[in-house]
Amino acid sequence: MSSSTGGDSFDLVDLTPDLPVDDLRAPADGMGRGPQGWRHFWGWSGKSAPVAMLLIAGVGLGPLGINLFSPAMPLLDPVVPVALAALGVLVGLGLGNRRMDERRLFSAAWLQALVTMLIVSGGIAMVIPRVLSPDVRLFWTVIVVCGICAATSLTLPTGDPLEPRTPAARVMELGVLLPIVAGGLALAWLRAGSPIGAVTLVAQAAGITLMLAAAGWLLLTATSSETEERVFAVSALPLVGGVADALSLSAPFVGLIAGVFWRIAGRHPRESIRRDVLFVQHPLLVLVLLLAGARADLSLQALVLGAGYFVLRIAAQLASGMVARRVAGANVPSDLGQHLLPPGVFGVAFALNAVSVIGADASIAYAAVVVGTIGSELVAVALRPRRLAG
Amino acid sequence: MEPASPYRPKVSRETRLLLTAAVLAVAVLWLLAQIRFDGVPVPTSPIPAVLSQLASSPRFDDLAGQLSQIQSRLQPSLLLVGASPAVEPRRVAIKLRDDLVVTWVPPGGHPALWTDAPIVAHDVASGMAVARVADAASLPQPLPWTPSRLQQPRYFFATNTAGAGVALRPVFVGSLQPIDTPLWPEPLWTVPARTDLAPGAFVFSTDAELAGLVIALERGLAIVPGASLLTEADRLIKTPPGSGGSIGISVQALTAPIASITGAQSGVVVTAVDGDGPMVRQARAGDVVEAIDGEAVPTLQHWNARMARVPPGATLVLRLRRAGELRDVTVVAAPPPDAPATRQLGLGLRGRARVGAEVIRIAPGSAGDRAGLAVGDVITLVADLPAPSAAQVMRAFAAAAEGRHVLIAVTRGTDHFVTTLAR
Numbered sequence: 001m002s003s004s005t006g007g008d009s010f011d012l013v014d015l016t017p018d019l020p021v022d023d024l025r026a027p028a029d030g031m032g033r034g035p036q037g038w039r040h041f042w043g044w045s046g047k048s049a050p051v052a053m054l055l056i057a058g059v060g061l062g063p064l065g066i067n068l069f070s071p072a073m074p075l076l077d078p079v080v081p082v083a084l085a086a087l088g089v090l091v092g093l094g095l096g097n098r099r100m101d102e103r104r105l106f107s108a109a110w111l112q113a114l115v116t117m118l119i120v121s122g123g124i125a126m127v128i129p130r131v132l133s134p135d136v137r138l139f140w141t142v143i144v145v146c147g148i149c150a151a152t153s154l155t156l157p158t159g160d161p162l163e164p165r166t167p168a169a170r171v172m173e174l175g176v177l178l179p180i181v182a183g184g185l186a187l188a189w190l191r192a193g194s195p196i197g198a199v200t201l202v203a204q205a206a207g208i209t210l211m212l213a214a215a216g217w218l219l220l221t222a223t224s225s226e227t228e229e230r231v232f233a234v235s236a237l238p239l240v241g242g243v244a245d246a247l248s249l250s251a252p253f254v255g256l257i258a259g260v261f262w263r264i265a266g267r268h269p270r271e272s273i274r275r276d277v278l279f280v281q282h283p284l285l286v287l288v289l290l291l292a293g294a295r296a297d298l299s300l301q302a303l304v305l306g307a308g309y310f311v312l313r314i315a316a317q318l319a320s321g322m323v324a325r326r327v328a329g330a331n332v333p334s335d336l337g338q339h340l341l342p343p344g345v346f347g348v349a350f351a352l353n354a355v356s357v358i359g360a361d362a363s364i365a366y367a368a369v370v371v372g373t374i375g376s377e378l379v380a381v382a383l384r385p386r387r388l389a390g
Numbered sequence: 391m392e393p394a395s396p397y398r399p400k401v402s403r404e405t406r407l408l409l410t411a412a413v414l415a416v417a418v419l420w421l422l423a424q425i426r427f428d429g430v431p432v433p434t435s436p437i438p439a440v441l442s443q444l445a446s447s448p449r450f451d452d453l454a455g456q457l458s459q460i461q462s463r464l465q466p467s468l469l470l471v472g473a474s475p476a477v478e479p480r481r482v483a484i485k486l487r488d489d490l491v492v493t494w495v496p497p498g499g500h501p502a503l504w505t506d507a508p509i510v511a512h513d514v515a516s517g518m519a520v521a522r523v524a525d526a527a528s529l530p531q532p533l534p535w536t537p538s539r540l541q542q543p544r545y546f547f548a549t550n551t552a553g554a555g556v557a558l559r560p561v562f563v564g565s566l567q568p569i570d571t572p573l574w575p576e577p578l579w580t581v582p583a584r585t586d587l588a589p590g591a592f593v594f595s596t597d598a599e600l601a602g603l604v605i606a607l608e609r610g611l612a613i614v615p616g617a618s619l620l621t622e623a624d625r626l627i628k629t630p631p632g633s634g635g636s637i638g639i640s641v642q643a644l645t646a647p648i649a650s651i652t653g654a655q656s657g658v659v660v661t662a663v664d665g666d667g668p669m670v671r672q673a674r675a676g677d678v679v680e681a682i683d684g685e686a687v688p689t690l691q692h693w694n695a696r697m698a699r700v701p702p703g704a705t706l707v708l709r710l711r712r713a714g715e716l717r718d719v720t721v722v723a724a725p726p727p728d729a730p731a732t733r734q735l736g737l738g739l740r741g742r743a744r745v746g747a748e749v750i751r752i753a754p755g756s757a758g759d760r761a762g763l764a765v766g767d768v769i770t771l772v773a774d775l776p777a778p779s780a781a782q783v784m785r786a787f788a789a790a791a792e793g794r795h796v797l798i799a800v801t802r803g804t805d806h807f808v809t810t811l812a813r
Contacts, residue, residue, distance in 0.1 A: 123415075123419070125436075125440045126419070126436045126437075126440060127419065127422065127423075127436075128436075128439075128440075129436045129439035129440060130422075130423050130425075130427075130436060131427060135455060136452070136455070300425075300427070301427060304422050304425055307418060307422055308418070308419055308422055311411075311414065311415035311418045311419065312415060312419075314411050314415065315408070315411040315412045315414075315415040318404070318407060318408040318411050319408055319412070321404075322404060322405070322408060334402065334403075334404055335403070335404050335407075337404060337407070337408065338404075338407070383407070
C-alpha cells in the first residue's frame with residue numbers, strides 16, 4: 001500500500017527485468033501468503049511505508065494514547081525539516097532524468113496535482129465556515145495546506161534513475177514537484193503576509209541554500225574515500241533542513257533547490273548524495289510518521305474537517321487521474337486514479353512542517369490531514385488497481 | 391466481427407468509480423454539515439462566507455479581528471490595582487513573577503492607600519511600583535516585544551481602564567525614537583506628539599507581546615520598553631532605591647542669561663535654601679549645582695531623579711559654582727520633615743457659605759492626604775452635618791474615637807464622591 005512507486009508490472013516504460021523492483025517481488029494477489037505478501041499488502045518495502053499503521057501507532061504513543069512520546073517530542077522536532085529536506089533533495093536530483101514520453105507524463109502529472117489541489121481546496125473552503133470561526137488567515141492556511149497535502153501520493157522518489165518505472169509511478173514522482181513549489185511559495189506568503197515579503201523570503205532562502213549546496217559540492221569533489229563522501233553528504237542534510245527551519249520556510253522546497261543544484265553540478269557528487277540520502281531517508285520518514293501521529297490534536301473539528309478532506313481527496317484523485325490519463329495517452333493505465341489513492345508520506349510531513357512554520361493556525365489543518373491520510377490509506381487498500389489487486 | 395455483448399456496461403469501471411466517489415463525497419459532506427459547533431455561526435449557505443474570505447477585506451476589519459484575538463489572549467494577564475476609584479483612578483498592572491505585579495504610580499499618587507495590592511517596592515523618581523497580589527501566581531506573564539525597526543509606523547494595542555476591567559484599543563504610532571533619560575538605565579522610546587496614549591497604559595504589539603509602559607516625560611510621552619521594564623522591576627525588588635532624604639534646597643533649570651552671569655555651562659540654579667536644612671551655611675540662592683558625586687546634572691530632570699533616590703543619612707558631594715568659582719560641598723541628607731501623625735486631620739480649610747469647607751492645604755501623610763483629598767476639593771458633608779464650616783469639620787474629626795472613620799462627602803469640580811477620614 002502507500003506509494004508503491006514500483007507498484008505494477010503493467011505498462012512498464014523501460015522493462016529491464018533484471019533490475020530490482022521491490023514490489024514486483026511480492027505475490028500479485030496483494031493479500032499475500034507468508035511474510036513477504038503480508039508486508040506487501042501493508043506497503044512495507046524498501047521504498048514505501050505503511051503510513052496509516054505508523055500514524056495510528058504514533059497516535060497511540062502520543063498524548064492521546066499511552067503518552068510515551070511526549071517528553072521526546074521537542075527533541076525529535078528538528079528531524080521533520082531534515083527528513084522533508086531530504087525528500088526535496090531526492091526530487092531535485094531526479095529532475096531531468098529523461099524517459100520515454102517524459103514530456104507528456106510531466107504535463108499529466110502537473111495537471112493531476114493541480115486538479116487535485118483545486119478540488120480539495122475548493123471543497124475544504126466550503127466546509128470551513130461550518131467548522132471554524134471566521135478568520136482570514138486561518139481560512140487561507142487551512143485550504144492551502146489541505147490542497148497541497150492532498151495532491152501527492154509519493155513516499156520516496158526512485159534512487160536509481162535507470163530503474164524501470166511504471167507510468168503511474170512516474171506520474172506520482174513528477175506530480176510531487178508542483179506541490180513542493182506551491183507549498184514553498186504558499187508558506188512563505190503566509191509567513192511574510194505579503195507577496196513581496198514572500199518573494200524576498202524565498203530569495204533569501206534560495207541564496208543561502210545555494211551557498212550551502214555549493215559548499216557541500218566542493219567538499220564532495222575533494223573526498224578521497226566513500227566514508228568521507230557519506231559523512232559530507234549526510235552532514236549536508238541537517239544544514240539544508242536547518243536553513244528551512246531557521247527561516248521558517250518549507251523544508252522540501254529548500255531541499256528541492258539544493259537537489260537541483262547538485263543535479264546540475266556534476267555526476268559524482270550527485271550520485272554520492274543520492275545514495276547517502278536514500279540511506280537515511282527511510283528511517284527518518286518512519287520517525288516523522290510516528291511523530292506526526294503523536295502530535296495530532298484530534299478534536300471534533302479536526303475529525304470533521306479530516307473526514308471532509310478524506311472524501312474530497314478520494315474523489316479528487318479519481319477525477320484528476322482521469323484527466324491526467326487523457327493528457328498522458330494510452331501509456332498510463334486506465335485506472336490511474338486508483339494508483340494515486342495512497343496518500344504517501346509527503347502530505348502528512350508537509351502538514352507537520354506547516355505547523356512549525358505557520359504556528360497554531362495550521363494545527364487544525366494538520367490534524368485533518370492526519371485523519372484524511374489514514375482514511376485514504378484504508379480506501380487505497382480496498383480500491384487497489386486491477387493489476388495490483390489481481 | 392462479433393456483436394457487442396448486450397450486458398457490456400456503457401460507462402467504464404473508472405467512470406463508475408468516480409461517480410460513486412463523487413456521490414459519496416457529497417453525501418458525507420452534507421452529513422458533516424449537519425454537525426453543529428459551539429461558537430461557530432451556522433451559515434445557511436457557505437458560499438457568502440467563503441466569498442467574504444476571498445474578497446480583500448478593509449484593514450479595519452483585520453484590526454478588529456486582531457483586537458478580538460489579542461483581547462482574549464491578554465485579558466488573563468491584565469488586572470486593575472489601586473485605591474478606591476473614588477479616591478484616584480485604578481491602575482493597570484501586569485504580572486512580574488510569582489504573586490508580584492508591576493505597575494506605575496503617577497506623581498501625587500497615593501500608593502499607601504492601595505489595600506488590594508500592597509506596594510512592595512516603589513521608585514518615586516520613575517513611578518514604577520511593584521505590588522503584591524494574592525491571586526497573581528496563576529496569571530500568565532506577557533513576553534517582551536523586540537522591534538526590528540523602531541521608526542516603522544505600526545499599530546499597538548493600549549490598555550484602557552473600563553469600569554471594573556481592562557480593555558484594549560488600537561493606537562497608531564507613527565514612529566518610535568530612542569531617548570536617554572536619567573530615570574531609566576536603558577533608552578526609552580518617545581512617541582510622536584498627539585499620539586493617543588495615556589501615561590500608565592501598557593502597550594502591546596499585534597502579536598500580543600509587551601511593547602512597554604507609557605510614561606510622561608517633560609517633552610511628551612515615552613514608552614519604557616517591555617524588556618527594560620521587567621528587568622528594572624526585578625532590580626527594584628532586589629535593591630530598592632532610597633527615598634525620603636532631603637538636602638534642603640530648591641532649584642530651577644539653568645537658563646542662558648543665568649549661565650552667562652554665573653559662568654556655568656550646565657547645571658541647576660539654587661533658588662532657595664531651607665533655613666533648617668543641612669545646606670543652610672553652604673549654599674545660597676544663585677549658586678549653580680553642576681554635579682552630584684561627580685556625576686553631571688545637566689537638566690532639572692536629572693536633579694529630580696537623583697534627589698528622589700536619596701535616602702536619609704546619605705552623604706553627597708555637590709559641586710557648586712558661585713561667582714565663577716567652583717567648590718565641592720559635602721552634605722548629609724536629612725530625614726524628611728516629620729510627617730504629621732496619621733491621626734491628625736492635616737487639612738487647611740476655608741469656609742464657603744452654604745456649601746461646605748474648601749481644602750486649601752494638605753499635609754503629606756495626614757488623614758486628609760490618606761483620604762485622597764486634593765487642594766480645591768469642597769467637603770460638603772461631615773458625619774451627618776451638611777455644608778459644614780471649617781471648624782465643624784475639625785471638630786467632627788477630633789470628636790471621633792481613635793481608629794474610627796468619619797464619613798465625608800466631597801465635590802471636586804463637577805464630580806461628587808463620598809469617602810472617609812481615618813482617625
